[in-house]
Amino acid sequence: MSITVRYFASLREQLGISEASVPADGIHCVADVWQRAQPDRDLPPRVLAALNHAHASLEDPVRDGDEVAFFPPVTGG
Amino acid sequence: MTVVLHSDPLEPFSLVSEHERGLAPGSFGACALFVGTMRDFNDGEIVTGMTLEHYPGMTERELALIEDDARTRWPIQDSLIGHRVGRIEPGQPIVVVAAWSAHRQAAFEACQFLMEALKERAPLWKQEALEDGGRxxxxPSPNPSHQGGEGL
Structure with a gap:
């Protein structure tokens, strides 16, 4: 089983990828998802995270089948 | 409580009047309304267009949560949030927010809350197209009055 990872806006462009799937084994929290998906990059400052379509912190627990997203500060409105 | 994302140009005043026709006549005494419109300048540059990216699914969910929050804080009868996504031209409305209440203070305050919370929490991102072809x-600005896109 796996975890879906999504990236948006300038972060999506910087990484050159909008979506990926990573194995769920050994992943406990949102920060683990970033490390698994982007092992050669530190999480950029100010990047925000969401878990299953809700704002999340890096410490929030992640389960098999979850969707985790990373994105820059929002600029709607 | 209604949230609508528009990939085509939106008509803010039509949206508000259509929504209001669905409310019980006499059940409210005030409607406060905010419309944000795309400028053709930002940060000293001429802007020729804009693309609004969003996180489908989360955007709708977050805007609905913002409406729920407003309802717990003010005695509002109803609210409406409409937001453009996709390609936008200067002069086109980007966002419309409305709140209906028995009295004006709650309507004004709820409308402002909806707009500020949207700018802070909704997963939407603006990319500007500049006159020289760049993007x-x-x-986000720490000062809401100078944030890009609309004329708060």
């Missing part, structure tokens, strides 16, 4: 992502 740039809009950065």
């Amino acid at each position: 740039r992502w809009v950065s």
Whole structure:
């Protein structure tokens, strides 16, 4: 089983990828998802995270089948 | 409580009047309304267009949560949030927010809350097209009165 990872806006462009799937084994929290998906990059400052379509912190627990997203500060409105 | 994302140009005043026709006549005494419109300038540059990216699913969910929050804080009868996504031209409305209440203070305050919370929490990102053909992502400003895109 796996975890879906999504990236948006300038972060999506910087990484050159909008979506990926990573194995769920050994992943406990949102920060683990970033490390698994982007092992050669530190999480950029100010990047925000969401878990299953809700704002999340890096410490929030992640389960098999979850969707985790990373994105820059929002600029709607 | 209604949230609508528009990939085509939106008509803010039609949306508000259509929504109001669905409310019980006499059940409210005030409607406060905010419309944000795309400028053709930002940060000293001429802007020729804009693309609004969003996170489908999360955007709708977050805007609905913002409406729920407003309802717990003010005695509002109803609210409406409409937001453009996709390609936008200067002069086109980007966002419409409305709140209906028995009295004006709650309507004014709820409308402002909805707009500020949207700018802070909704997963939407503006990318501007510049006159020289370049593109740039809009950065959030710590000062809401100088944030890109609309004329708050």
